[in-house]
Amino acid sequence: MPEMLEVRNLKTYFPVRVGILDSLRGKKYFVKAVDGISFSIDRGEIFGLIGESGCGKTTAGRSVLRLVEPTGGEVIFDGVDVLKLGKEELRRIRRRMQIIFQDPYASLSPRMKIGEAIAHPLIIHGIADRREAREIALRMLKRVGLTPEEEYYDRYPNQLSGGQRQRVAIARAMALKPDFVVADEAVSMIDVSMRASILELLEEFRRDYRLSMLFITHDIAVARLIADRTAVMYLGKIVELGKTRRLIDNPIHPYTKALVNAAPSITRRERREKVKLRGEVPNAVNPPKGCRLSNRCPFATDICRTKEPELREVESGHFVACHLA
Numbered sequence: 001m002p003e004m005l006e007v008r009n010l011k012t013y014f015p016v017r018v019g020i021l022d023s024l025r026g027k028k029y030f031v032k033a034v035d036g037i038s039f040s041i042d043r044g045e046i047f048g049l050i051g052e053s054g055c056g057k058t059t060a061g062r063s064v065l066r067l068v069e070p071t072g073g074e075v076i077f078d079g080v081d082v083l084k085l086g087k088e089e090l091r092r093i094r095r096r097m098q099i100i101f102q103d104p105y106a107s108l109s110p111r112m113k114i115g116e117a118i119a120h121p122l123i124i125h126g127i128a129d130r131r132e133a134r135e136i137a138l139r140m141l142k143r144v145g146l147t148p149e150e151e152y153y154d155r156y157p158n159q160l161s162g163g164q165r166q167r168v169a170i171a172r173a174m175a176l177k178p179d180f181v182v183a184d185e186a187v188s189m190i191d192v193s194m195r196a197s198i199l200e201l202l203e204e205f206r207r208d209y210r211l212s213m214l215f216i217t218h219d220i221a222v223a224r225l226i227a228d229r230t231a232v233m234y235l236g237k238i239v240e241l242g243k244t245r246r247l248i249d250n251p252i253h254p255y256t257k258a259l260v261n262a263a264p265s266i267t268r269r270e271r272r273e274k275v276k277l278r279g280e281v282p283n284a285v286n287p288p289k290g291c292r293l294s295n296r297c298p299f300a301t302d303i304c305r306t307k308e309p310e311l312r313e314v315e316s317g318h319f320v321a322c323h324l325a
């Protein structure tokens with residue numbers, strides 16, 4: 001399968017505000033939110049990105065679309081380096097690259113009816129005229145289960161729940177028939193009763209449009225359901241990457257093991273090795289030397305504290321960044 005997206009050594013650092021003294025001394029600090037990650041997503045593939053809060057998932061997703069400007073690296077979308085595009089070229093490619101934002105309360109304009117929020121981009125991108133755009137919007141509302149769709153079309157975001165807004169955001173992104181979507185916690189607020197059918201709908205879109213997706217979630221069980229392959233992030237780095245089932249059922253990296261242990265909904269495999277990490281996630285301004293998990297990992301040895309482990313293929317298609325793997 002040809003690659004739809006290839007991300008190479010992507011870095012996104014945010015400057016940190018410093019006190020007057022540091023500022024006078026000319027000191028600058030950065031949050032290394034994404035610190036050199038590489039992965040690729042095939043056409044029609046759903047690629048999961050998991051990890052605890054603050055590990056850099058959203059920043060990675062937004063950087064790929066240049067909604068935040070990356071500090072370095074390459075993002076090759078359908079053969080084009082997105083980071084090198086000028087404004088106009090970027091605008092044109094944007095129709096093909098959509099995002100479902102993590103915060104559904106911030107992602108819809110409060111003054112725009114939700115039907116219009118779906119129809120508007122179709123008109124802007126010259127895909128449909130007003131009448132067609134309305135029809136497509138109605139169809140999409142129905143597909144995401146907001147029925148009767150004529151009634152929902154005229155509602156305002158403040159009349160919807162968080163989960164319903166997420167469904168609008170999905171409808172809006174999918175109406176454009178994109179080639180690639182960043183779905184950032186796209187089902188996190190959707191009622192459990194509705195979630196399975198929305199995940200199925202995403203599957204349908206994937207099949208219908210051969211859509212590729214970067215599926216960001218903190219919920220390992222959701223990743224396990226939908227993602228073909230998954231990468232695990234810790235402090236701005238990918239620590240493990242592989243086929244989702246294999247990765248979650250047989251994690252190799254101590255961080256992935258701890259993450260899977262802590263997921264209440266994944267209780268199978270009683271005999272799985274239990275890994276408990278010490279302390280808390282350090283801040284991303286001054287990550288630990290060597291392996292970033294070394295100060296918390298029960299297995300850490302000297303090399304872990306001095307040398308940064310590379311992502312290595314330990315079995316076919318399964319990559320782990322751990323000296324001990």
Ligand SMILES: Nc1ncnc2c1ncn2[C@@H]1O[C@H](COP(=O)(O)OP(=O)(O)OP(=O)(O)O)[C@@H](O)[C@H]1O
Pocket residue numbers: 014015031032033051052053054055056057058059060102218284
């Ligand atoms: N615009 C910004 N300016 C400064 N720091 C930021 C900015 N956006 C994110 N960060 C920092 O970058 C790091 C990664 O944040 P990010 O939102 O990407 O994490 P996340 O994995 O999506 O977390 P969550 O699961 O809570 O959504 C955090 O330390 C965060 O505080």
Ligand SMILES: [Mg+2]
Pocket residue numbers: 057058059102
């Ligand atoms: Mg996030």
